[in-house]
Amino acid sequence: MGKDRSIRNLVVRPKPGxxxxxxxxxxxxxHVCALGKGGIRALKREGDGGTPLARMRLLSAYVRxxxxxxxxxxxxxxxxxxxxxxxxxxxxxxxxxxxRLPYAAGHETMxxxxxxxxxxxxxxxxxxxxxxxxxSAIFFHVARPGLTPTEGCVxxxxxxMRRLLPMLSTRTVxxxxx
Numbered sequence: 625m626g627k628d629r630s631i632r633n634l635v636v637r638p639k640p641g642x643x644x645x646x647x648x649x650x651x652x653x654x655h656v657c658a659l660g661k662g663g664i665r666a667l668k669r670e671g672d673g674g675t676p677l678a679r680m681r682l683l684s685a686y687v688r689x690x691x692x693x694x695x696x697x698x699x700x701x702x703x704x705x706x707x708x709x710x711x712x713x714x715x716x717x718x719x720x721x722x723x724r725l726p727y728a729a730g731h732e733t734m735x736x737x738x739x740x741x742x743x744x745x746x747x748x749x750x751x752x753x754x755x756x757x758x759x760s761a762i763f764f765h766v767a768r769p770g771l772t773p774t775e776g777c778v779x780x781x782x783x784x785m786r787r788l789l790p791m792l793s794t795r796t797v798x799x800x801x802x
Contacts, residue, residue, distance in 0.1 A: 630698050630793035636675075636778055636800045638664060644773035646675075646800075648780065650788065657780050661773035664802055668749075668759040668776070670714055675776050675800055676762060680747035682796045685789070686734060688742040692786065698793035704741060708734040712760045720750050720760035732761045742766050743785050747798060764798060 631650055636657060639645040643663040648655045665674030684700040686708065709731040711718040716729040723731055734741055741763075749762040759776060767779035778798065780788070 629791055631788065631791045631796050634796065634798040636798065638802065645771055646778070648778070655780060655784050656771060657778055658767040658771040658774050659778060659800075660776035662776065664800055668762075670712070670757045670759055672759075673773070673775055674759075675774070675778060676749055676759060677800055677802060678749060679797055679799045680749050680762070682764065682792055682794060682798065683746045683748055683751065684794075685746070685792070686741070686744040688735070691739065691742045697789050698791070699745065699789075700794070704734050704744070706735045710734060710761045714756040714760075719756065720754055738768070739782055740766050740768060740779070742782065743789060745792065 635649045636646045639647050639656060644659050644661050646657045646659045648657045660673045660675040662673030664677050665672060666677045668674055668676040682699060685697055686702050686704045688704045707725050709723045709725040709727050711721055711723045711729055711731050713719060713729040743766055745764040747762060747764055750758045763777045765777055765779050766782045766785050
C-alpha cells in the first residue's frame with residue numbers, strides 16, 4: 625500500500641484442486657475467491673464462463689447504497705438503481721457498457737435480489753478497445769455463499785470486499801495468473 629493507503633496490486637492464482645476458485649493475495653494476506661465456471665482463460669470469449677488471464681485496472685464501482693452504508697472508496701462510485709443494466713450482446717452498439725433499463729438487447733440486471741452486486745467493481749477488461757465477442761461484464765464483486773463459480777468474474781466474500789473497498793482506487797490492478 626502507498627502513502628494514500630490505496631492498494632496497488634491484487635493477485636489471483638487458481639486454488640489447487642479447484643478450477644473455479646482462486647487465491648487472492650493482497651498486502652500479505654490471502655483470501656479464497658470465486659472464479660468463472662470455465663476456469664482461467666488466456667483466450668476469453670463471450671459466454672465461455674472463463675475468467676480472463678490478464679492484468680485489469682479497476683475503473684469504478686457501483687454500490688447498492690440501500691445495502692452498503694458508510695462505505696467510501698477511492699474509486700469513482702455510482703449508485704445501483706433498478707434502471708441500471710449492462711449490455712452483453714456483442715453486436716449491440718452498447719456491448720460491454722452500462723445501459724438504462726428497460727433495454728431491448730440482452731443485458732445483466734445490476735440491481736439483484738441476492739447480494740452479488742451489492743458492490744460491483746468495473747475492471748478494464750474489453751473496455752477500450754472493445755472487441756466483439758471477447759467478454760462482457762467481467763466484474764470484481766461479492767461472491768455467492770460457498771464461493772460457487774461466477775460467469776467469468778472474480779468474487780470475494782462480502783465481508784472481505786467491504787474491508788477492501790475503501791482502499792481500492794483507479795491505481796489498483798487485479799492480475800489473474802495461472
